[in-house]
Amino acid sequence: MHLQQTKRGSRETGGPQYYFHDLTEDVSHYLRLKRAVPVALVTPYGATPSKFMAISKDAKLSSERKVIQGSVGHDRIQQAAAGESIGEAIRRWYNLPSGDFERIDVEIDTLDEEFYLIPVGYKYAVQSRRAVIKRPEFPLSFTDEKQSQLWRKQLRHVKDRHPEMWRWSLHEICRVAAAHTKGSGVANVDEKDLLRASGPLSVMGVELGPYVKKGYDCEGKFQFLDFEPYDVPVEIKKASSDFKYQQKRYSPEQLSRVVILCVKHNLVNVPPNVDVVELQALCSAQHH
Structure with a gap:
């Protein structure tokens, strides 16, 4: 699964947007069923709440942030009440260099009726190589058995x-x-x-x-x-x-x-x- 950044040159009209591609069947089915799913971003420390929303291709958010019929045609992550795009949030949490993403590779777990969005790689528009982000596994654990x-x-x-x-x-x-x-x-x-x-x-x-x-x-x-x-x-x-x-x-x-x-x-x-x-x-x- 990955997020594709769009509108790279149109920040004055709302900034970068991110469309989902290659969603797994279970994630896609859940998104169709719910139409809008809150997103928790997994950071280097673990999951954190966010204001982002995953929106089904046949839905959109009204000005009152209610889910209504839409015709965008793409499953996507919408900024909603967040003060930045999902790409900017990932860049900030993971201390990634500035630049426009071409794609962000992700995994998604469904917990607490939310999508836990886990970045696992990225590629900038001006680069040819994909960089890997290591998935956090019990990142704040320090025990005799597990020392992150x-x-x-x-x-x-x-x-x-x-x-x-x-x-x-x-x-x-x-x-x-x-x-x-x-x-x-x-x-x-x-x-x-x-x-x-x-x-x-x-x-x-x-x-x-x-x-x-x-x-x-x-x-x-x-x-x-x-x-x-x-x-x-x-x-x-x-x-x-x-x-x-x-x-x-x-x-x-x-x-x-x-x-x-x-x-x-x-x-x-x-x-x-x-x-x-x-x-x-x-x-x-x-x-x-």
Whole structure:
């Protein structure tokens, strides 16, 4: 599947538009059925909500953004209430160079009644070669079993730039994790105690907001490498197996996207769109 950029020379009349080509049968059928499907853009960090809409070739959005009969003749991504085109959003999130896209290769997953749009390659109009974008796979996970490339690069980046803060942060993370292990000598430690790691985590590029009683536990902000900041709900758990898929507790506008912050990762079959940050695994990173 790919998006074809049109109107490259007509930015004054609305800017670049993007038509779908070679949609899979299931995606095409779903789009015909719904006529308009919200789009969640998958970034280097994972999925993020957007204002983009996938529109069927026989539909369009009215000025009130209602789906009505249309005759464009192309399945497409419409800017809708977004402040930029889908191509510009992809360029911004992935730090791609400026220029007009000829095509953007994509994959689409249907979750939460939305199209999760995953860029996997692109070609500029003035270039002959196609460039590849690596599909993120659990991009914010750092556990004994799974240490994402994004996390590894970020840890190296912090270690190279701020070696003393890197050592202090991991020492503090180890100290917090140790208080939750057997034999620590501390009884009845609450899971909220993990928020003591918020200071050292901020050095690593992870900010945790206030702990709240309704919905997700707190809002997280990840700022890795040269990428833009990424907001995502965070659930605080002693063990990742304590996590229950809590999408029904979230507002309808939110994706089923969450990061679990835990001491020990023991959740079997982590759901799609869920990442796990294991403090014990981060503690071990100081020895690598």
